[in-house]
Amino acid sequence: AGMLWIMDASINVSMEPFRAFVGDMLPKKQRASGYAMQSFFIGVGSVVASSLPWMMSNWLNIDNTAAAGELPDSVKFAFYAGGLVFLAAVLWTVYTTKEYSPKELSEFEKFEALHHSKELEPRQVKTAKRYYQAGLFWLGFGLILSYLLYHYLEQLDKSLAILTLGMVVFGVCQLIAGGLSSQSKTKNGFSQIMADLYSMPAVMRQLAAVQFFSWFPFFAMWTYTTAAITSHHYNATDTSSLAFNQGADWVGVLFSTYNLTAVFAAICIPIVVRYSNLRIAHMINLLLGGCGFISFILIDNPVWLIASMIAVGFAWASILSIPYAILSNALPVKKMGLYMGIFNFFIVLPQILAASILGILISKVFDGQPIYSLVVGGASMLLAAVLVLRVKTNN
Template structure:
């Protein structure tokens, strides 16, 4: 699905003769039809799920609820560490103070307002407020409140999960840099086009769709290979190699001027993508208490969203103000971030491997 979706704009133009040009401020027909097809497929998939998936009966739901109550009583009696109100107040105050101070600084130091930076630092201040609220609830002995429970679990993440969070942050920061800046990087750096209304720019943009299809297709193939490699080496080794390959693939965009050679770069990115979707979760699962698996898997996804917000907040500022609008350097930065993520894998404790 990802392969076809990525290649659709290219297919629309080169196979079906649909124009990839549009006046400034408008969307080319090739992109419009690609989205129409995507929307139709998405609608059909949702419909298939609705009509083919059996719902649980009230009796089954009651049994699940009873089992959950038993599980909760076990959790309550297992000596779960509760974060103190004072800890929530202290950490929340630090986050709030830093968020407010940095927001004020950027407001008065930047000539032009950068709303992306505001999102990042106001978000930090908001997280501080949430911790203070959790502190107030904890002080009032309202520790079973779902909001407090989630923040408490966030503080009490297993060691392996904390280590993987760092790996995930730099991995996904790199991915979001790629998804945002591949098109402007290729069109500007490889094709030498910056005007979205020109045929050359849209030729480069269509080729980016092909490149995206290549890394998704290669990832689908390598997903099976990585399982085999992990059994013969280790999950950490596989993830380390894959992330470094992906980082080199991203950074290599700076060195390559032939659009066809970018396919080689995408192979490294595809290898990293296959590993990112599997290895961190496989490593994480072995370190989590069974009764908290769902909660911690949910919290773990924070470390996909947080780098997304960070990338969206600072990369625009970086490209506009630091590298004079040359988007290719965002790809280089993404490559460096993914390579750093690879080396951070060395510091992750894989509990299952230690047991072996």
């Protein structure tokens, strides 16, 4: 588990500079295409990676069986290959691409502000008093919520503990920032990050809500699709039964479908943007995805779930590209990397929330039927589509 945490953290640390890299290297009119191409290669990589153990087993005759508690060689070598490809991809970019210096980027920003009559958003300054007020609120709210959940559930679920105690930690961070601010010690990295978190551009705040409700459905899908389809469409809950395994195999086909669709959708997105704008294109894709998730409970024949996954694939390609294109057009270039990293919070937070509440909702509200987790996810994505309309952008 520790190794998976390290791997996941490393991938995220590597991913965000690449998000900022597109914004740094491309003019605004090309950023939608740039991020769409990222979605294209993410889709291609996902399909190849999902198929890699099978290819190693069938093409290279690598053993795909193992004793209990062991990993098959096909899975091990797939991870080795993934690590080498990941390292090679990063090194290829590092050594073959000339990056603009901070000074050059600053000149570009001044030029755009001058010729497009667009002033950079003024930086807000948070006083020590405001830090203390926010810190006490989050600290108190987190502690009270932890107590109430513990009292109601008789024991605090680990996932819920991460959510509520995270609020406590955030409150403590605010109090520390307030203490540093009161002593005029604001030139350190911690204070600057807390200040930047507070002074996010308005577009970023609006996109954060969209991003939160867009990612929640995918964490629900990745966690509960197998249980949902095997129980609802194959009437199987016994993991050793033939019907359950047929359903689980079909889930693999469906996951490949949405990743393949994302490859195609990534090509279509710049075309749609050209004839509308970033917001409208994103709203359309999120509406498709939301309807796709909800349709899981309406479709009886699992074969037709491919249509649902095609709709989900368009949403997947869109959330990997369009929000970053909108955001990069609204950020000061000097803060591009930092704000892209902060923006990643709104991918992590819905993951924590999904892990915290979906299991409880399924067991206590939906009578143990995991198919409703996908319906909740669909409703969340439809809400995200509506929230896109609140994002104020010229694109």
